[in-house]
Amino acid sequence: MYKKLFLITLLALLISSQAFTCTNFLITKGASVDGSTMITYAADSHTLYGELYYQPAMDHPEGALRDVYEWDTGKFMGKIPEVSHTYSVIGNMNEFQLAIGETTYGGHKELQSQEGAVMDYGSLIYIALQRAKTAREAIEIMTSLVEGYGYASSGESFSIADPNEVWILEMIGKGEGEKGAVWVAQRIPDGFISGHANQARITTFPLNDSQNCIYSKDVISFAREKGWYDGMNKDFSFSDVYAPVDFGGARFCEARVWAGFNKVASNMDQYTEYAKGVIEHGGENNFATNRMPLWIKPDKKVTVKDVMEMMRDHFENSDLDMTKDLGAGPYKLPYRWRGLTWQVDSVEYCNERAISTQQTGFSFVTQSRSWLPDPIGGILWFGVDDTYSTCYVPMYCGINEIPECFKVGNGDLLTYSPTSAFWTFNKVSNLAYLRYDDMIGHIRELQSKIEGQFISYTPAIDRAAKMLYDDEGDLIARNFLTQYSVNEANNMTANWEKLFEYLLVKYIDGNIKKENDGVFERNEYGLPADPDQPGYPEWWYRAIVNSTGEHFKVQGSAGH
Incomplete structure (x- = not known):
């Protein structure tokens, strides 16, 4: 009986580990050097191709319907009424500088399916980006859509930012027999940063502060109906009730938030044991008592480069440092091929799950800047493949064309394309995995040089675009930004191809050329x-x- 229970538990852990796939950080205006809001996202999937999605602004006739397809699988989900006008969207940012990211946390298994539901988490993101101008509007649209058409995904955390506010929205479906979802959204206080990585993070929340916290009317009563909570309303914890943190939730998920916070705050040592998966419980409701806070104040205000570096981490210089155990091999490789857990003599062990991981399709850092016109103020710093060895290139939110290197249809996960950035960056990173400690220095040097140039160019590009916007109009400014973004992305990819050629020549066959x-x-x-x-x-x-x-x-x- 014990052996059977162990195998069931192990199987559940292995299945759930496949969802430990994304990392987000959220930066408020008061926490950034220049007053921009920022969110990050890494789409870490073994089956996702790195490409940049684009939806132009469009008008739609009265009565038009929109087909909804599940983002993860491409499955047709159903139809919903279309709105009269939809906004242009570059990746996960629209023309009004609204940006949305996500991580999946799962939660109670019985809430993870809903027959007839139309809205999956990916569709919620991209439909909201086409219909909303602000974070609050996006939350209203997303929650209304699941209420009207059902929620077809498991538990999800969303990062939502506009030029002035940054919000985290956590949602989980109601399961079979009841349409919709329960949810809570909290505004990150100005001057603070937050993060989530496949573990629900909202615990208790204010019940009477609609300016900073909104929630579904039945978020607590639904849990009571299910028999999951019988305490006082003020003590209700969304995460502890709907997605309690366990070893995997802490070690594989929350540890990534801890690692990112570690890069910008000096007081995170107190959560080291929690990051290792040690969960302490107590209190009247026996909730986890040693969790990290939902948001922290960084030691100093962060730059966009600081935020890029938050997305580059293998737990270096911590107790979980992936470069220092035997699994790193002779060349200090901070990657472990999947799965996340393994057994020796019926004893279960785990690999670390870091922010930077080999299977990333694409990642980004968004900047929303309130002091500039929307088409100029929003920048999606976009990269493909492993965040540690990618290079983030600025895609202004007002552009009207996608670079060839990022274009949808330029190759796929089963089709190599020599002009695809995804394949070019994968050539470099996969070569580097063979002799990592020698090659990564070359990669990081070029990465720093190119990103540094992009960042230093930004004020001049902004000024030129603003002058065109004021003197000649929106379209001329957009065309200028499009030419800049497209050229820089394609040039960056060409430079990465040269890097591949250099590394291949220098390190071929285990030799190192002088x-x-x-x-x-x-x-x-x-x-x-x-x-x-x-x-x-x-x-x-x-x-x-x-x-x-x-x-x-x-x-x-x-x-x-």
């Missing part, structure tokens, strides 16, 4: 100079000997 002032060395006769062959570090050789005994010992070699 260089002099950036030129590969040749001998006096014009042939390639003998390469370096550094071998493996001593600790790795010792690990081999400890594992194999005298199997590789050279006969006659003296021992000590």
